[in-house]
Amino acid sequence: MLLIPCPWCGERHESEFTYGGDATATIPSGDQREDTEAWYQFVYERTNPAGDHAEYWHHSYGCSKWFKITRNTLNNNILDVPESSQS
Amino acid sequence: MQQYSILNLAKHALSGHMRWSRTFGGRKLRKRYDVIIVGGGGHGLATAYYLAKNYGITNVAVLEKGWLGGGNTGRNTTMVRSDYLLPANADFKEFSLQLWEELSQKLNYNVMLSQRGYVSLACSDAEMEAKTQQANALRLRGIDCNILNIDELKKVCPELDVRQNTRYPIQGALYQARGGIARHDAVAWGYARGAHNKGIDIFENCGVEDFIINNNRVSGVKTAKGDIMADTVVVSVAGSSGLMAAKAGFTLPIETLSAQAFVSESLKPIINQVVSFDTGYAFINQSDKGELVMGGHMEPHNGYHQRGGFDRIENTLSTLVTLFPFLSRVRIMRTWGGMVDNSMDGAPILGDTPVERLLFNSGWGYTGFKATPASGWTMAHHIATGEPHDLSEPFKLSRFRDGSLVDEHGTGPYPTAY
Numbered sequence: 001m002l003l004i005p006c007p008w009c010g011e012r013h014e015s016e017f018t019y020g021g022d023a024t025a026t027i028p029s030g031d032q033r034e035d036t037e038a039w040y041q042f043v044y045e046r047t048n049p050a051g052d053h054a055e056y057w058h059h060s061y062g063c064s065k066w067f068k069i070t071r072n073t074l075n076n077n078i079l080d081v082p083e084s085s086q087s
Numbered sequence: 088m089q090q091y092s093i094l095n096l097a098k099h100a101l102s103g104h105m106r107w108s109r110t111f112g113g114r115k116l117r118k119r120y121d122v123i124i125v126g127g128g129g130h131g132l133a134t135a136y137y138l139a140k141n142y143g144i145t146n147v148a149v150l151e152k153g154w155l156g157g158g159n160t161g162r163n164t165t166m167v168r169s170d171y172l173l174p175a176n177a178d179f180k181e182f183s184l185q186l187w188e189e190l191s192q193k194l195n196y197n198v199m200l201s202q203r204g205y206v207s208l209a210c211s212d213a214e215m216e217a218k219t220q221q222a223n224a225l226r227l228r229g230i231d232c233n234i235l236n237i238d239e240l241k242k243v244c245p246e247l248d249v250r251q252n253t254r255y256p257i258q259g260a261l262y263q264a265r266g267g268i269a270r271h272d273a274v275a276w277g278y279a280r281g282a283h284n285k286g287i288d289i290f291e292n293c294g295v296e297d298f299i300i301n302n303n304r305v306s307g308v309k310t311a312k313g314d315i316m317a318d319t320v321v322v323s324v325a326g327s328s329g330l331m332a333a334k335a336g337f338t339l340p341i342e343t344l345s346a347q348a349f350v351s352e353s354l355k356p357i358i359n360q361v362v363s364f365d366t367g368y369a370f371i372n373q374s375d376k377g378e379l380v381m382g383g384h385m386e387p388h389n390g391y392h393q394r395g396g397f398d399r400i401e402n403t404l405s406t407l408v409t410l411f412p413f414l415s416r417v418r419i420m421r422t423w424g425g426m427v428d429n430s431m432d433g434a435p436i437l438g439d440t441p442v443e444r445l446l447f448n449s450g451w452g453y454t455g456f457k458a459t460p461a462s463g464w465t466m467a468h469h470i471a472t473g474e475p476h477d478l479s480e481p482f483k484l485s486r487f488r489d490g491s492l493v494d495e496h497g498t499g500p501y502p503t504a505y
Contacts, residue, residue, distance in 0.1 A: 001396040002388075015398050019388040019503060022342070043500050044340035044431045044487045048329035050391040073343075073391045 002071075005081045008063045020056025022046050023068045050074055088284040091195050110276065111155075111283035116290055116312055120148045122470055123308055123317040125295045125331065127151025128160040129271070130448050130455065131323035132278035132289075133463020134470070136194075139285035141464070142471035147287045148317075149279075150310060152294035156275030159325045162393075162425035163456040164348050164382045166361050166372060168205040168266030170232055172221045175481035175493050176434065181230045182478055183461030184265060190460060196277030198269050199375060203360050205266025206235075206244055208410070210255040210366040218261040233262045244360055246411050253409060255366050266361060268372050268380075274459055298335050304443040305335070319470050321446045326391065326426025328436075328449035337441045340431040340487050341450050342502040346385040347395035349403070349422040351414075353377035358411070367406040379417065381407060385427060385453065387503050394424040427452045429502035434493035437465065437482040438475045446470065447484070452502070 002014040024047065028038035053073045059065045070079040089095065089108045099107060122138060124131045127149045138144040151157075167187055169180035191197050209215045218234060225232040236259045237249050249257050279289055290312075299307040299314060307316035322331045332339045354377050363370040369383040383403030386395045400422060408414045430436050430450035435458070440447050448466050451458060465476035475483060481493055498504040 001398060014396065021501070021503070022389075040488055041338075045338040046329070046340065046342050047333070047338060048342050048389065050327075050330055050343075053389055055388065071388070073389050076390070076392060 002076060002078070004057055005069065005078060006059045006062060006065060007067050007081060008065050009059060012059070012062060016059060016061040018058040018060040020058050020066065023054040023056050052079060088195075110280040111289050112291065114288045116148070116288070116293070116315065118314075119316040120288075121146040121317065122319045122321065123147070123315060124149045124321045124323060125308065126158075126323040126325070127155045127275070127279070127289060127291065128158050128323065128325065129156065129274045129278065129459040130325075130451075130462045130466075131321070132275055132282060133459050134321060134323060134448065134466040135282040135287045135289070135463075136278045136285070137464045137467035138470060139282060139287055141467055144471055145286035147282075148315065149282070149287065149289045150293045150295055150308070150315075151289070151291045154291050155279055155289070156272050159425045159427070159455060160271055160275045160459075162348065162423060163271060164370065164372065164380050165268040165271045165374075165456060166205070166266070166370070167200065167269050167457045168263050168361070169230055169457070170205065170207065170221065170225060170261060170263045170266070171495060172224055173493055173495050174228065176495055177225055177228055177230060179461055179465075179478045179482075180457060181228070182464075183458050186460035186464065187269060187457075188265075190274075190277070194277040194281050196273060196280060198273045198277055200267065200269045201375070202265050202267040203372075204243065205263045205361045205363070206240070207261040207363045207365065209258050209260060211258060214366065215258050218259070222261055231263065231265060233264070235260045235262045244358075244362065246357060246413065247362070248410060248412050255409065257410075268361060268374070270375075271456060278463070295331070298442075298445065300335065300442055300445075303441075305445040319444045319446065321448060321466060321470060323448040323466070325449070325451065325455065326428050328428045328447065332440070332447070335440065335442050335445055339436065339447070339449065339484070340500070341428050341436065342389050343391055343426050343428050344385045344388070344503060345390040345392055345395050345424045346382065346427045346453060347399050347403075347422060347424045348380065348382040349400060349419050350374070350378040350380050351417045352420050354379065354417065357413070362410065364406060364410055367402075367409075369403045369406040369410075371407055371411070378420065379414070385429075385503065386424075391426055392424070393426055395422075429453070431487060431500040431502060432492040432494040433496050433498070435462075435482050436484050437462070437479040438469050438484070440484060450482075
């Protein structure tokens, strides 16, 4: 069981949230918008680390806020909670 | 090779079973092999066995970080079946099921295959239609599969609660009579014994730390026991696939998640099939020891921790109690987790990688155990001939670039959705 720190509501039970995946994958923009390799990397490739993992969470059964945290995938420790990265 | 037979059993009984020969291991690590297989789980050991048996390639080393079958081979819920909708998946798993059916005889090792039937429940008209489409697709490919209505289902599975006033009233099921379970440890040990007896070396506690790559071609691996050279290296490490790919300098369309399983205390025989419930997602079978073996959804986030949260346990068990009300009084004995390597379309990633002569057998996610024999068979083919086997060709890594995905579930590139 994880306690996810929502930047708006504070620590809440994992069951209130929806996992949003790897936060390091970025949508190709600017010059890269026509680059199929950049889209391949965004859609499919994941570094999938055993350790610190930047990831999105959505407080779907709470305040609806999207935010980014860094969680260690080996021991589930949550390391830092930056400001909301999507609204 | 010392055959296991009733005659030999009687003979060894006279010496108190103290003189059986060693089944694998005990050889000296050499500096060079034709083929190195990284990972001594079912898939890696099956690959070794079929390399020797089908192609006579025996200058092979299997390197296992821990102990044989100590990863997902020893952690899965042992279900074997071939009821997949897409032709590539169905043909692969059906070939695997056929290999399962003769495996104990071929290996002279009892893998305890029990074809007790696989029941996949449907709880709505839409789900019944989807299952019917799936059964029809399978039958058109010559793979046995039936649709059961409630009366038929009740005969097959009398403990099931099929009343219509429940939260998810059961409408019927897809039924594959040849599906069932096998003894997971025995699969690893049987393949290891078979490979060892054909001259293949197997080393435990020998993790691979890095690859030796020259001019984009693999030439060996670095281990704690020294460098070992090889013409071909095959990586068969399930949940750690992404980490091994990173060492080789490329990224896979794979994320590693934790999947849980649990067993109850031992009961007398009560659930005679493998029963799967897709609406809420949970499955159950009864082991030969009498324990009920259960599982459900994976953890919803990436993880290498080989354990899971209580949420999933509660969710899975409450779902199963709605199917089998008697379960409410059964106690859970153990829970554990495994690392599953889910690919971006839910299908495995087999064969060539960006590095020459470095092959990957990965991306099996939740569904690798049943595929063990065919996976070993097709990987051995690829190593020996340099070309993918017809059955594994659709699962090449390049499918993500050219768009020929094998998306059984049609849920898009979300590994947590499978």
